[in-house]
Amino acid sequence: MSKKFWFYIVFFAVLLAVFYFFIMKDYDFSSSPLQVINPAVPAFSFTNQDGKIISQKETDDKVYVVEYFFTTCKGICPKMNANMRRVYDMYKDKQDFMILSHTCMPEVDSVPLLKAYEQKMINGKLIKADDGSYSMSNLPITQNLQNTNWNFVTGSKDSLYKMARIGYIIDNQKPDSTQNMDNQFIHTQFFALVDRYRRVRGIYDGLKEDEIQKLLLDIKGVLREKVDHTRFMTGFSNSPT
Numbered sequence: 001m002s003k004k005f006w007f008y009i010v011f012f013a014v015l016l017a018v019f020y021f022f023i024m025k026d027y028d029f030s031s032s033p034l035q036v037i038n039p040a041v042p043a044f045s046f047t048n049q050d051g052k053i054i055s056q057k058e059t060d061d062k063v064y065v066v067e068y069f070f071t072t073c074k075g076i077c078p079k080m081n082a083n084m085r086r087v088y089d090m091y092k093d094k095q096d097f098m099i100l101s102h103t104c105m106p107e108v109d110s111v112p113l114l115k116a117y118e119q120k121m122i123n124g125k126l127i128k129a130d131d132g133s134y135s136m137s138n139l140p141i142t143q144n145l146q147n148t149n150w151n152f153v154t155g156s157k158d159s160l161y162k163m164a165r166i167g168y169i170i171d172n173q174k175p176d177s178t179q180n181m182d183n184q185f186i187h188t189q190f191f192a193l194v195d196r197y198r199r200v201r202g203i204y205d206g207l208k209e210d211e212i213q214k215l216l217l218d219i220k221g222v223l224r225e226k227v228d229h230t231r232f233m234t235g236f237s238n239s240p241t
Contacts, residue, residue: 034218038200041167046102046153049114054100054151056198063222064098065215066168066192067206070105071117076189080206082134085126088150090216097223098149102163104186106154114152122148132209161186168192168200191215195222
């Protein structure tokens with residue numbers, strides 16, 4: 001074979017290597033192996049405890065965890081949010097991470113009530129019981145909170161419930177189509193983990209210690225995924241490897 005032929009072989013091999021280098025250079029092969037549960041979380045717009053609009057724009061290129069609660073809950077919510085506080089404590093300094101805690105009683109949970117609840121959740125003391133479960137102290141330590149990545153959000157009941165059911169898939173009861181929205185109620189202990197591309201990657205029981213440990217680990221893995229799919233030509237899959 002001629003030298004010209006081998007020149008072209010080597011040239012195209014180098015070109016192909018450079019091409020794959022730029023495709024894969026942002027990918028961490030130790031990232032999460034989690035599959036996609038919902039490939040497209042719908043757009044949303046809610047109001048947080050500071051009166052700020054929180055929409056999908058605020059979650060762009062961020063990993064976030066979702067839950068539903070209400071401020072006057074005396075049952076599962078305090079236990080869930082004590083566990084969510086652990087998530088917050090571990091990832092509160094990550095600029096590419098956030099928590100969205102949605103009220104399931106928007107008719108009661110006003111912005112000021114959500115702000116007071118934030119004070120309790122973030123400033124309160126986390127207490128570990130002998131059985132390994134966690135709870136929060138009753139009284140918050142008064143402190144001005146700014147720029148936290150834990151958002152307590154409210155909005156229209158229809159929009160909130162739609163996100164739980166078809167967005168994050170954490171409502172474990174099928175809605176009764178004959179029931180008026182005002183009479184419907186979501187009370188779920190499940191958390192959802194959403195990646196940078198608004199895909200649900202995991203659902204976890206917020207009351208079980210082994211599930212919380214898995215969530216804490218899975219967040220770390222999903223945060224490592226840094227592939228920018230917008231750089232790829234049309235037709236490239238955005239499924240996680």
